Amino acid sequence: MAAWHALIRGHGGMMRKLEAELQAAHGLSLAAYEVLAHVSEAPDRRLRMSDLTTCSQLSPSGLTRLVDKLVRDGLVERVRCAADARVVYAALTERGLEQLEAAYPTHLRGVRAHAIDRWDRDERDTVACALGKLADLPPH
Template identity: 50%
Template sequence: MTITAGESREAISSEELEVWRMLQRAQVRITRALEADLLVEHDLALASYDVLLQLSESPGRRLRMNDLADRVLLSRSGLTRLIDRLQRDGLVEREACTSDARGLFAVLTDGGAARLAEAAPTYLRGIRAQFLDVLDGDELRQCAAMLNKLFPDPCTGQDSC
């Protein structure tokens, strides 16, 4: 069976569509499992963990809100609501940008860094159980090559990013 997309006449075979659906199901199942583990063991949503992780990996443990939203794949308004909750919990702070009066930084607090450190083993264990241990070394390299083909590293071939 071939499926066409309206007037564009772009055909997708049943096999191609099934691969697409398998990719979607794998992503959803893995993230749901990670989310469940983090919530049960640390009362921390996966999106919150991702924000704390991104901030911890950034210089000065801070990122402009727009850059953070891009990194964690949230809308600006979704990130604002999440940062509100994380700030209420003492895990992040907002800081004005001195060079741009309209800009704001999200800054990881010491409490946020401690919460991230507590949750990291659970997160890493989940990645290992749900993904890494399921694939052998060759399959992981093939997966990396395929994903890099879909989403090339923008820094490749550049001196700095």
């Protein structure tokens, strides 16, 4: 139970700090950053909405609205799929790529400072393994 409380508090505190830093330095929420990051890693730097839903922490509707915002901000474009008119790709724009590359060091530094650097190798491995066991895919 102590482990559970530590998980709640630790996670919460870390997330708030990361979020605040990213917001202050680049005007990006953590959710937005993660979407940009996922998209940038995909082939052609574009990803279907449904794939984004799977790898993000958002429900489909939440993702739709976040992408709306990213489109408004010019970081992403919606591209209809030629083969299947139901699907929409979120595609990184030039500006989106620049923004992501600018934010990346901030984020990496934050994750290190607030999490990874506080653990030794053994803790890192155990956390990765233990937390990995919680992740049977969620029904949003």
